[in-house]
Structure formats: C-alpha cells, structure tokens
C-alpha cells in the first residue's frame with residue numbers, strides 16, 4: 114500500500130501525450146465524439162471521457178494538454194495529389210494567381226519589363242474554365258507585348274501571340290501537324306490557338322532541368338505544406354520509377370512529413386505487348402512498402418480533361434467548346450487514349466500481378482469503357498476485393514452507378530470542381546446534362562465507397578493552387594455544392610458534414626487499404642490527428658472552408674503548428 118503511493122504500478126499506462134477537455138470527433142463506426150485522447154509510441158492508446166483517459170493513461174512522463182474545448186479530427190487524407198509536380202511548380206519562383214485574361218496580361222507586362230526583347234514569356238499552366246472570361250486567350254489577348262514571343266500553357270492546347278507565331282514560322286499556309294490543329298480565326302489567319310500542336314512553337318519549352326536534389330527538396334517542402342493544411346496521408350496519383358526513387362531518397366534521409374501511398378501510372382502510349390511486359394517485369398504491387406511509403410494503385414490515363422476539352426464525353430462539346438477550348442469541330446467529344454481491347458489486356462495483366470486498378474476517366478464515355486473492362490475482369494474473378502475504382506468519374510450516369518454498386522467499385526472524387534468548373538461546364542453541356550456531376554449522395558446511398566481528393570498539381574498555396582488542396586474547402590464544396598457563382602448544383606446530391614469528413618478520413622483510408630491503422634481516432638491506430646480552430650460539426654456552414662489547423666500530429670509527433 115505504502116509502496117503503491119510512492120511509485121506507480123509497473124504496468125500502469127504512461128502515455129506520451131494526452132489531449133483532454135476537447136471535442137474529439139473519432140469517426141469510429143458510431144461516429145462518437147469524445148473528450149480526450151491519449152497516445153504512446155505513435156499509436157493511440159485511448160479515446161474517452163476526460164476522467165477515463167486521465168485515470169488510465171496518465172503517467173509520470175505524460176504531457177497533458179488542455180484543449181480548452183477545441184475540436185480534434187482524425188488526420189485528414191487527400192486521396193489524390195501530385196506532390197512532386199506541385200512541389201516543383203513553385204520551387205524556383207512563386208506563381209501568380211491567373212484567374213482572368215486581364216491577370217494574364219498583367220503577368221505578361223511584368224515579365225516583359227524584366228527580360229530582354231525577343232526572350233520568350235511562357236504563361237504558366239492555366240485552365241480556361243477557371244478564367245473569369247471563360248474563353249481561351251487568342252493571339253490578340255497575348256499581344257500586350259509585341260517585343261516578346263508569348264506562349265500560354267493551357268495543357269493540350271496552347272496559345273501564342275503574333276511574334277511567337279512569326280518566330281515559329283506559323284502562317285495560314287502551315288499544315289496541321291498529325292493529330293493537331295493550328296486554329297484559324299474568321300479571317301483565315303491563325304488566331305494563336307494551337308491544339309495538340311505546341312511542338313510547333315520554337316523555343317517556348319521551359320527546360321527547367323531540376324536535379325535529383327532539387328526534386329527531393331521540392332517534395333519535402335510540398336509534403337510539409339500538406340501537413341500544415343491538416344493532411345497526414347496523401348495518395349500521389351501518378352508516379353514513375355524515377356519519382357519513386359525521389360521518394361525513397363527523401364525517406365532514407367529522414368521521416369516523411371506525412372504518409373504517402375503511391376499510384377504507379379504506366380505510359381500506355383505504346384504497343385500493348387510492351388506495356389504488359391513492363392507490368393509483368395516490375396517487382397511492384399499493391400500494399401508493398403511500409404506505413405510511411407507504400408504502393409496503392411495501378412493507373413492508366415484513359416481520356417483527357419474536361420478543363421481542356423479533351424475528356425471523352427457521351428455528347429459533343431458544341432459551340433461553347435470553341436470559345437472555351439478553341440475547339441473548331443462542334444461534334445468533337447474529346448479523346449480516348451486507349452482502345453477498349455488494349456485497356457482490357459493492360460488491366461488484366463495488372464490485376465494478375467495483384468494490383469488495385471484505376472484509370473483517369475472524366476468524360477462519360479471513358480467512364481463507361483472503364484466499367485465495361487472492370488465487368489469483364491469481374492466475370493473472370495470477383496473484382497471487389499481489389500478495391501478497384503473509378504478516378505474522377507466527373508460525368509457519371511445512373512447506369513454507371515448501378516454497375517459500380519453491383520461490382521463493389523469505389524470512386525476517387527474531386528468535389529472542388531463543383532465550385533471551380535461548373536460555371537463554365539454548364540455553358541458547354543447544359544446544366545440538365547450535369548445531373549450526375551460528382552453525384553456524392555447517389556454514391557453514398559448505394560454504398561459505394563467515396564474517397565475525397567483534390568487532384569492538386571500546381572502551386573503551393575492551399576487555396577490558390579490548381580487544384581486547391583485545403584481539405585476544409587473541399588469538404589465544404591461536398592457539403593454545399595456551391596459554385597464560384599454562388600449557385601447550388603443539384604442539391605439532392607448534397608451530403609452531410611459527417612459524410613464529407615469520412616471522405617477525407619476513413620473512406621479515403623479504405624480506398625488505400627489503410628482503414629485498420631488510419632482514418633479514425635481509436636485505440637491501436639496511428640496517432641495521426643489534427644486540432645482545428647473551430648468546431649467542424651457545429652460552425653456555420655460557410656465557415657467550414659475557413660477552418661484552420663492549429664496542430665497536425667503524425668505518428669504521435671507534431672509536424673505542423675503547435676500544441
């Protein structure tokens with residue numbers, strides 16, 4: 114008795130840290146909210162009432178932090194980022210926010226002042242649907258400098274000013290390159306828009322020449338910024354063998370700031386035999402790796418993007434497509450990069466190696482083709498255990514939803530596009546054709562697991578980036594379905610705050626085969642958590658997007674902010 118007063122029993126818990134007097138949103142199966150949480154050695158040891166946790170977990174070495182009523186969430190998971198590409202995008206210089214043709218012109222004027230006449234100015238990649246004017250910039254728009262050749266990077270489609278066309282020798286008589294087009298204005302002259310033809314611009318390529326050391330540093334910076342945004346795991350959705358080497362280099366030097374699940378995107382633009390041979394020869398497969406860095410999914414890119422008018426749609430881009438994307442064929446439906454038979458052979462080879470499967474699909478027809486292939490594979494052997502999924506799936510349909518439900522197919526969604534892209538896309542397709550644009554309610558009601566992702570690829574600012582990776586903004590977009598014009602798009606597809614939080618925690622973890630160790634605050638799971646500055650569950654709806662993390666904890670360590 115006397116001894117017990119002096120020293121604690123040998124088996125008493127001795128947590129590293131206890132957070133108490135808070136609102137701990139556990140996201141467990143019953144979505145319980147608790148007051149306190151404790152962890153030790155990187156794992157959660159208890160979540161419960163203040164009294165329970167302090168009594169059972171507090172030892173002489175325990176640090177106890179009073180949260181003063183603050184909310185704690187499980188560490189957030191962004192299932193879809195491009196960390197290395199985004200890290201490098203502002204590695205050397207910061208990027209301006211280009212949200213209008215006027216802003217692009219200001220950028221060109223500023224660049225023109227700082228470089229010699231005749232030197233190229235390349236406007237960083239910008240998506241036309243996100244420009245206030247909702248049209249692709251033409252030669253005349255870019256002629257604000259006549260002393261410099263100017264190129265506008267709109268991904269598959271580029272813009273050029275008059276001097277850039279002249280220096281590249283592009284005239285009304287220049288033949289279109291194979292698969293590309295020099296778009297002409299009403300006068301028959303090139304209007305500066307080059308579809309799949311940017312290779313004609315002589316000297317515009319930005320040879321940035323990043324060394325491996327640059328890449329390691331840019332990657333670490335980006336992962337640190339993710340942690341500061343409240344993320345504790347991310348899915349990097351398109352890595353090559355060279356990218357994997359950069360991740361391994363960073364990891365071999367120090368702990369990664371957040372956990373990363375890698376998606377291997379194979380280059381499928383070559384004979385199918387060679388793609389299949391590479392899959393078979395590779396030593397990689399799903400779930401290989403450790404708790405910090407592991408392989409998740411095998412991916413191909415099946416169609417283009419809706420922001421550049423190349424997603425493979427069920428319907429044509431129509432007349433507004435000309436203004437927005439410089440599309441001259443009103444019947445154009447976009448681009449399918451892989452024919453269905455080839456897709457089947459590639460996916461079968463990957464499935465036979467044990468991979469979880471996905472493909473980038475945005476347009477409705479591309480979605481249908483991917484689901485057809487999943488169905489063919491499912492008939493050979495049930496596909497559900499592989500947790501294979503549709504990536505983006507922007508323009509869904511009732512039929513596709515039904516088939517996904519039947520086979521146990523998951524989805525990786527980008528609800529931020531409701532906010533950014535619907536204003537332009539509804540002018541292209543008509544709002545009546547966008548009934549199933551990110552139909553979150555329909556997915557959830559069918560029991561389809563929905564993982565939230567940003568598809569962040571350019572920029573370091575969590576709100577200004579393309580795409581914004583602030584998880585609270587993306588959850589807000591899922592809940593409100595508000596566009597940047599303030600319109601609510603198909604309110605019957607709205608979801609609750611609890612569901613949006615699951616998309617960025619337990620459901621994203623499930624897609625990554627990580628639901629046993631991540632995605633909720635429960636004893637035995639990793640101590641990955643985020644303390645936030647207001648109450649996610651009860652703050653005003655429009656406040657959700659403004660929530661700021663105060664401390665992000667990964668594996669029991671504070672990696673951003675302070676406790």
Ligand SMILES: [Zn+2]
Pocket residue numbers: 193194195350568
């Ligand atoms: Zn992506």
